[in-house]
Amino acid sequence: MSSDYSARHLSVLEGLDAVRKRPGMYIGTTDSRGLMHCMWEVIDNSVDEALGGFGDLIEVILHPDDSIEVRDTARGIPIDIEPKTGLTGVEVVMTKLHAGGKFGGGSYAASGGLHGVGASVVNALSERLDVWVDRGGQTHHMAFRRGEPGRWADPASGPTPAAEFTPFVTNSELTVVGKVGKNVTGTRTRYWADRQIFNKQAGISYEELVTRARQTAFLVPGLTLSVKDNRDPLNPTEETFRYEGGAKDFVEFIAPDTGVTDTWELTGSGHYVETVPVLKPGGQLVSEEVQRDCAVDVALRWGTGYDTEVRTFVNIISTPKGGTHLAGFEQGLMKTLRKVIEANARRLKIMAKDGIERIEKDDIMAGLTAVITVRLSEPQFEGQTKEVLGTTAVRAIVAKVVETELTAVLNSPKRDTKAQANTVLEKVVAEMRARVAARKQKEISRRKNALETSSLPAKLADCRTHDIEKSELFIVEGDSALGTAKLARQSDFQALLPIRGKILNVQKASVTDMLHNAECASIIQVLGAGSGRTFDLESARYGKIILMTDADVDGAHIRTLLLTLFFRYMRPLVDAGRVYAAVPPLHRLEISGSARRDREYIYTYSETELQENLRELKKAGRKVKDDIQRYKGLGEMDADQLAVTTMDPGKRTLRRITAAHAEAAERVFELLMGNDVGPRRDFIVAGGEGMDRARIDA
Structure with a gap:
């Protein structure tokens, strides 16, 4: 395709076509802000005249047909022929980009407009625009459709963009439609925004219009600005602003x-x-x-x-x-x-x-x-x-x-x-x-938590409470579960620390290896009570430590590894009954609702409990949806489900980890996690004979 790229593929947008093709370049957006910007382009032209000392009255009228009319008593747009183009001043201003009296010609010492595109851009983006100019004792009129000059066959009820339009073929005409006093000058512009360009929801904000009209009256002392909202004929609104103090x-x-x-x-x-x-x-x-x-x-x-x-x-x-x-x-x-x-x-x-x-x-x-x-x-x-x-x-x-x-x-x-x-x-x-x-x-009273200590992990989502007894630290398996847990937790007293996969088996690792392991070190640092013989229970930063892992074999393995760490290096926490295991559900049953009952959900925590609930519901005539949800991990649960089943103190179930029989517990840890492989292999073989293969989640 690149070899076929030539000059004939280039597009040249001329005149107002460029405005209609890329309106955002000229008015920012095509929503309500763009619509308001168009209105202020017209109003600011009249304000520029007032800044130069010409005219002291500007009227803005919002008509019931969503058209906008701006009137002033300034000098009026020039009506004579501009020699370079051969067009009247009105047509030049309204149809030519970068044309106007603000390019250093001495017409304006200071003005809001300076690019010469304001009026022509509004004209290009209007379904219809009419302009009347009072000069030399006469009222001159010219009309446009989407920037093209021509004639409208308006009905007796007044101008409308729905009327038949006939564009000028050879010469454009600035028509004389009335007489005025010799000293009467000014410009009236009325336009209908083109809904092919602007969003259907775009509209003029009366409050914003009034705010800026008042602001302009403050900045131009002696200028009277009148705003009339006639969009609701039964309830018209009018406000007038004039200030002398600037x-x-x-x-x-x-x-x-x-x-x-x-x-x-x-x-x-x-x-x-x-x-x-x-x-x-x-x-x-x-x-x-x-x-x-x-x-x-x-x-x-x-x-x-x-x-x-x-x-x-x-x-x-x-x-x-x-x-x-x-x-x-x-x-x-x-x-x-x-x-x-x-x-x-x-x-x-x-x-x-x-x-x-x-x-x-x-x-x-x-x-x-x-x-x-x-x-x-x-x-x-x-x-x-x-x-x-x-x-x-x-x-x-x-x-x-x-x-x-x-x-x-x-x-x-x-x-x-x-x-x-x-x-x-x-x-x-x-x-x-x-x-x-x-x-x-703030620096003195700031809590010394993990997020504020450079040596502590930044991944800790800490809680806000200073009451250690109420605080809880959830050690969460994986970043996916962490995202859901952040939404489900009560951040006042529940902190979250994610760990990646299976931590180091500390039962057969040295103290040096344990301290160099990132996950083990993070847990010890976050708890803030040390480890081993230097462990100080009073310094622990959380009242409860809750291990929240998936309800599957891998989750049980990770939980065992974590318990090994606590048992060997933070034993006082276990002895004090401050270590818990969360109990997430395995299944969720959805019971169909009826005219008298809302839809209900039942969570079960084992296969036996699931079957018992199904039998009882069937016996009671309750209908259970066929697609029973089986949770393979914490990350599969929505935040509200995780909160109700596992994290909300009023509804969850926690399993407290104790070490009442310390010697027996230590023997089990040594068997399951120790250096001696032989006894562990014998244990697995003996247990394998009673294993039901159907229970293997594979």
Whole structure:
């Protein structure tokens, strides 16, 4: 296939086809977030006009047919012919990617849009879009279907995407549909999102719309934003926002606590130079060094609480993931407060051992509410969704403005401001001391368990209780059973330690071999009481040690090996009756339910018990499902089944391991596990004569 790969296999997507083919590249997603992003692309165009001083009213209307309409009183989209394309300004803006007034042509000093794709992307992803422009005493109209201009044969009831559409064949037309006053200007855009692109469940969130409309009104003082939700004609909703105080009012609105300071405004600006392609009047792009201006507006205050609320914006566009302006703010804040605290170290009673360098960002940010806004031409964002500012030079400018202005505030001679500054410094130092003290206390009081000791196995899933009498350590056979046991256990008092397969036979191994064996060493280290003659029962970290192995021959073998370890090297645990064997079931019977009874389950622990239960159920007329579940291992059980049958203290059965007849027990261990093979072979041969072959699980 590779030899047949040629230029004819390449696809070239032109114009709005690229948007429809890869919508995620332009709006992020095709769910509700993408739908909201499209709406804000249209609204932000009107907000950019308001930022430039054109228009003071924006209306957003959600119609019953799920269309969205945005109206403004700005200059209106240009209606004259754009010389390069021969199309009207309206058609250029709505159909051409990277076309608009935000490419350094002097139309906008600062704007939220900068890629020139917002309106055209919305048009491409709309089943229908209509735009009306009021300019020169007339209302001009143009309509589109999925980005293609044409005419709609609308019924008398109003515009609808279900109407018949006729695309323009030769020339597009911007139709005059009415008259307005000479001084009346503005743009109205109404669109129906294309459900071929967006998920059926995608919708506009009224709460999110209102939140961002209020936020925008805070950031553009004097702008009126009206939101109308007419989707339910019987219960329409309308809210209007207008604020004159800007970011200062915004901080007061979002602050989660009572302030210990007034809201301080830190404003300033800076310049930087960057090399950018500049569009010349002739249409050529020429790289030039351009000086940019960056205006910084920061409003902040500290409150009585400890939560941090910081919002960042670039030309009123929210940057929820921060960027260089947030980094510059934090840098300036840290540098300023460390310097001022160092200058007042004696008054704040900061000892040499505390050190100013101990003050960290979290100490300063505790209780801080801040709104950071920067305004600049052609900012660099990471993608069309504009969530992160990437313009590098902004960091140094914001840091310098914050450092200069905040230093002046904190060193202000005014009585009220000076008292508030002292409160902030004391709050930061107190937060630092509390953090350091909490860390020390945590280290001192931390339980010395296996997870916190480098020599102990990390695979131990420890319990939380400090009461040794209540704690239980389950030694689990295999990692597969461990996963189920983690879900089944009660983590307050039940700990889990997995072992891999069959451990070392310690009856015929040396002490050195036993201590070098990973599984044996893990068990001894987790119990924390030593081994052999140095074993200290009082130091054991768990009240019960429960051996949980499969109910088969291999499980019995592993259990015997574990018991050998406990018997030889941790004998006091056995003598104290603190070693147990879990008793998992062999079978599960499912009894069919009826109108009066729910479905029931019965667990049996031997073949004899199984047959007895089957006979009794048959005698009682109860129906048992034919597929009787036979558990071959703990890993086959669900967590709730393992909990009910084996781990829940209120329902399980445990077999206590005792050594009342120590000499007899030691003889059996020596016979089964010792170095002398002859007696063990005789025992197996003698026992083999009475063995029922049908019982062998093979």
